[in-house]
Structures are given as structure tokens and as C-alpha cells.
Amino acid sequence: xxxxxxxxxxxxxxxxxxxxxxxxxxxxxxxxxxxxxxxxxxxxxxxxxxxxxxxxxxxxxxxxxxxxxxxxxxxxxxxxxxxxxxxxxxxxxxxxxxxxxxxxxxxxxxxxxxxxxxx
Amino acid sequence: xxxxxxxxxxxxxxxxxxxxxxxxxxxxxxxxxxxxxxxxxxxxxxxxxxxxxxxxxxxxxxxxxxxxxxxxxxxxxxxxxxxxxxxxxxxxxxxxxxxxxxxxxxx
Numbered sequence: 384x385x386x387x388x389x390x391x392x393x394x395x396x397x398x399x400x401x402x403x404x405x406x407x408x409x410x411x412x413x414x415x416x417x418x419x420x421x422x423x424x425x426x427x428x429x430x431x432x433x434x435x436x437x438x439x440x441x442x443x444x445x446x447x448x449x450x451x452x453x454x455x456x457x458x459x460x461x462x463x464x465x466x467x468x469x470x471x472x473x474x475x476x477x478x479x480x481x482x483x484x485x486x487x488x489x490x491x492x493x494x495x496x497x498x499x500x501x502x
Numbered sequence: 503x504x505x506x507x508x509x510x511x512x513x514x515x516x517x518x519x520x521x522x523x524x525x526x527x528x529x530x531x532x533x534x535x536x537x538x539x540x541x542x543x544x545x546x547x548x549x550x551x552x553x554x555x556x557x558x559x560x561x562x563x564x565x566x567x568x569x570x571x572x573x574x575x576x577x578x579x580x581x582x583x584x585x586x587x588x589x590x591x592x593x594x595x596x597x598x599x600x601x602x603x604x605x606x607x608x609x
Contacts, residue, residue, distance in 0.1 A: 442596035
């Protein structure tokens with residue numbers, strides 16, 4: 384069965400960086416996009432970007448494109464999302480989620496990783 | 503970038519009511535739209551993709567319609583378990599923007 388398992392919660396100081404991992408299993412890792420979506424407390428869903436594991440190509444939301452990097456390791460079926468220069472408004476639950484290569488629809492979500500930015 | 507605007511932002515309806523949620527894209531996205539349901543404290547769940555295709559396992563009281571810039575999610579008979587926030591998402595290519603969400607409550 385398809386599984387997407389994320390790394391655990393993080394607490395960071397403003398200005399620091401965070402790197403969240405997302406390990407996929409139960410399907411051909413290189414055939415599907417992996418999206419990153421975040422949700423600040425009490426707020427809506429925000430698409431951050433995506434990576435296509437087969438080629439490593441990425442697309443990022445304009446709002447954070449200067450601070451985010453998404454990478455993958457095909458040997459371990461793992462994708463990574465690194466966000467730098469953290470601010471308090473980056474405090475959120477970060478989800479990785481598998482996207483269909485044809486329709487981009489998201490059928491499988493990770494459990495979420497809470498990143499707290501606080502001094 | 504494409505903006506996705508949902509309305510209303512919240513609604514309250516009685517069990518058995520027909521509920522409609524609107525989503526407007528700032529430019530045409532053909533039928534490349536998905537709807538998600540997020541219950542409190544849970545991860546989002548895919549309901550509809552390509553504007554009107556019901557995801558496997560989703561109750562048939564959910565339906566989607568629209569094309570171009572205007573889309574609708576309909577719950578034909580609201581049930582207590584449908585209390586959630588509903589989001590539309592552009593699936594026409596990056597950025598895959600979400601709408602702001604519609605919170606559905608029972609009156």
C-alpha cells in the first residue's frame with residue numbers, strides 16, 4: 384500500500400533553516416510528483432512547490448522560491464524540503480503529498496510535520 | 503500566477519440540505535480542478551478531480567461541475583460527517599494554488 388512518512392517535529396530559531404524528509408513506499412517513486420503543502424495554525428492550505436523524482440525537476444511558489452529547496456534521493460525513495468531564513472510566520476504543519484503525473488491530483492498525504500519558529 | 507477564490511468562506515446548513523460551494527480561477531484552467539475535504543485535526547482528503555470525477559470511495563452525494571474559470575462542489579444531502587473545510591485546487595500546472603477554503607457546519 385502507498386505510504387508517505389515524514390520526519391518528526393522541529394523547533395527552530397528565526398533565521399535558521401529546517402530540512403524535512405518524506406519517505407515514500409508502496410509505489411514506483413519516480414513515476415509521481417511529490418508536492419509540499421503547508422498549513423499555518425488555523426489557516427488554509429498553501430502549496431509550496433513540487434519535485435518530480437524521475438528528473439529532479441522542481442517548481443516553487445513565488446512567495447518562497449528564494450528560500451526553499453526540494454531534493455530527492457532515488458536510492459531511498461525520499462524527498463527533502465529545506466526552508467531557510469525562517470520567520471515566525473513559517474510556523475506551520477508541513478505536508479508532503481503524492482501528486483498524480485497526469486492530473487496533479489493529490490491522493491496520498493504524509494502525516495504532517497510541525498515546524499515551530501520561535502526565539 | 504493563478505488565484506483561486508472560494509465562496510462563501512463559511513456556511514451553516516441543516517442535515518439533508520443541498521450545499522453548494524463555488525470556486526473561481528483568475529484565468530481559465532479548463533477542467534483541471536480538484537476538491538479536497540479536511541476534517542479538524544486530519545489531513546486533507548481528495549473528493550473530486552478533473553472538476554467532476556468522483557474519487558474512489560467518496561460518497562455519491564458529492565459532485566463537482568464547471569470548466570474554465572467557474573467551478574462548483576455540491577453536497578446533495580448534507581450529513582453530520584460532512585462537517586469540514588473544503589478546498590479547491592488548480593491542477594492546470596504550477597503553481598498549484600489552493601482556494602482559501604469553505605468551512606461547512608451543521609445548523
